[in-house]
Amino acid sequence: MRNPAWLNDAVFYEIYPQSFRDTNGDGIGDLPGIIEKLDYIRSLNVNAIWLNPCFVSPFQDAGYDVADFYRIAPRYGTNDDMKRLCEAAHAKGIRVVLDLVAGHTSVEHPWFVDSAKGPGTEHSEWFVWTDGWGQNTGNYRFISGIAPRDGYFMINFFACQPALNYGFQEPDPKLPWQLPTRHPAALRVREEMKNVMKFWLDLGCDGFRVDMAPSLVKGDPKREGINELWHYYRGWLDENYPEAVLISEWSNPPQAIDAGFHIDFMIHFGQEGYTDLFRRENSFFDGDGDASRFMRELTGNLDYIGKRGFVAVPTGNHDMDRIRCNRSLEEQKVAYAFLLLLPGVPFLYYGDEIGMANVAGLGNVEGSYCRSRARTPMQWAPGEKAGFSTADPAKFYLSLDPAADRPDVESQESDPDSLLHFTRKLIALRRSVPELGPQGEFRVLFCEKNSCPVVYERRFGDRRAVVAVNPSKRVARADFALPGADTFKAVLASAGVTLAAQPGAAVLEMAPGSYAVWSNR
DSSP, rough: OOOOOGGGHHHHHHEGGTTTTTSSSSOOOHHHHHHHHHHHHHHHOOEEEOOOOOOOOOSSTSSSSSEEEEEEEETTTHHHHHHHHHHHHHHHTTTTEEOOOSSSSTTTTTHHHHHHTTTSTTTTSBBBBSTTOOOOOOSOEOOOSSSSSSEEEEEEESOOOOBBOOBBOOOOTTOOOOTTTTHHHHHHHHHHHHHHHEEEHHHOOOOOTTTGGSSSSSSOOOOOHHHHHHHHHHHHHHHHHHEEEEOOOOOOOHHHHHTTOEEEEOSSSSHHHHHHHSSSSTTGGSSOOOOHHHHHHHHHHHHHHSOOOEEEOOOOOTTSSOTTTTOOOHHHHHHHHHTTSSSSSOOTTTTTEEEEOOOOOOOOOOOOOGGGGOOOOOOSSSSSSTOOOOSOOOGGOOOOOOTTOOOHHHHHHTTSHHHHHHHHHHHHHHHHHHGSTTEEEEEEOOTTTOOOEEEEEEEEOOOOOEEEEOOOOSSSSEEOOOOGGGGEEEEOSSSEEEEEEEEEEEEEOOTTTTEEEEEOO
16 A cells, blocks of 8 residues: 655645635635635645535534535535635645545435335445344444334434444344445445545545544454455555545544554544643643653554554644633744644644634534534634624624634734744745655654653654754753754744753753754754
């Protein structure tokens, strides 16, 4: 298996489409709005977009409940708009990756409606049903009482999301409704999802981020079935669409890359180190926490994966609190200096480049619940509507951040010290310096438990770079081995950071809330 060559220089920008830019005045972002902002996206120095689901849906889970895999939801535009987006993005050197919800549908999907009629229909076995009401469900999550069929149906997440039937790797012989993975119905589901991928790849998209990627095959404790399934898809892609990317929501990069994915995230579930950085009481980037578990996990992931795939450590995404979360814009710069220069493929969540904040108290909108606070409209400009839409703000998909000092793109464009300019500078540095890119080697130079600073080295051939951060509120010092330390020159640094050479070593001193990047070139 090979990786698409463009991943060696990839930096992604995640767009939550309903909150990005509204061009038709209905208060909901749309695909023409993304097309309108492609020059801005390119100005960030990113070269790939990940779009959250934009297919036909009743939106009981913000589009992760798909009712038609082959059609763009009218509120976002049309299939032709998606084709125009891909063409316009490609003309600017930007790839477009779609969110593939492969493990379930909406209860309103015609496949499920047909399945719910009972045995004997075309799609009767495309979903996981027990053979009758009141049967043993085998400790899986099932729903009953909302369909005419006599039986429970398995759900993959919310009650509105019935699980597609890719089969059970180890069916329980006492539960005959558990079909094996080679059952004709399971194979039909497998092939239909391949047809979905082919449809959008032929239209112009560049691959897929797969929602709940390990969830498709059931009864699979050794992951043999899920690995076989994704290797089947990966083999097909490698043969027919070799530059298409598969990105998993797995949060265990060794398992995901073994299964055939090109990229997997270290995020807020699965491996716990990422949560230590940002999203735990007394987290590392709050100045009082511990980064050592994250660094151990990252190092272990990289060592295991080698050149077979990539790790992604995002600034955030649509399912977690924003990285801003009670941090100042200057404190975010320290976090970004750490994150955006790590090995692997960076992902920047829309609005993080200007430091958009969580907005509390928005309640449940389309199944968002507490996640609403990180999904608010993009803040393009000052003013009542923030440049998001011409609609009355009362009609916006979600309310804007009400803070008088909320950040916006227009204001930060005119401020050379803004987070926006800093983010651009970091990504440009990453993409222009080989040792800071995905192919650069990674080595932890200094990271002690419950201590600052954290220092790591990136290397490509004889080119070396060192990155150091001190998010704490006190001066931090570190001694570590760094042959040739006297040859390193600062290429990006905040005030109060010094790196002094000793024979075969280095002595680092960092002011509170500081960062620095050095290069030996």
